[in-house]
Amino acid sequence: MGFLDALLGRTKPVQPKLDNLFALPSAAVTLQVSTDFRPTGNGSVCFRAAEGKAFSDIEHDVRDLLNMGENKTPVEVSEDSYGFTWLVCHHSADDVEGLVTDLHAVNSSLQDGGFGPQLLCTIVSFHDGGSSPLGLVYLYKRGTFYPFVPQPGERRDNAKELQIRGTLADDLKIEPDLTRWFPVWGAPGL
DSSP: OOHHHHHHTOOOOOOOOGGGGGGHHHHHHHHHHHSSOEEEEEEEEEEOOOOSHHHHHHHHHHHHHHTOSSSOOOEEEEEOTTSOEEEEEEOOTTOHHHHHHHHHHHHHHHIIIIIGGGEEEEEEEEEOSSSOEEEEEEETTTTEEEEEOEETTTEEOHHHHHHHHHHHTTTSOBOSOGGGOOOOTTOTTO
16 A cells, blocks of 8 residues: 555555355364354355356356356356345255355355455354244455344344354454344345
């Protein structure tokens, strides 16, 4: 960053630390041991789709990559009401490592193609066997995670989110600024 950038208040965007996603399998074990939450096998990547052939080629290549081999991963693509695109991967509930590897491949493909700034978040979902879903949300631009526990009626269980933060503090880099724990209402796969 140069002198003029500092003077004018411009900052360089933080580059996503995609390898942080590989901490999720050990965090899943911690959740299972310490709480009632178990992985669902669902995960999603949220990004703002860009216009043009380059972006559509990367999206097509990512879908082909995830549908290769013996263990084909069912992939769904949807768009939410805010205009963000969600790519949802499904694995068996006990294959958190495979799910994280696929989500990392999606993120890396977009980043390597020059679309890193379009990446918003990745969510890996869990369920407690009752009525509470849990999403561990990874914020690209911050390189941090936070728990999101939605409740019916677009409410959230803040107490449970704080409890999970404490549970996972040794496994994941948790977002310290609670104002950045944005709700992701209606996120596919959650």
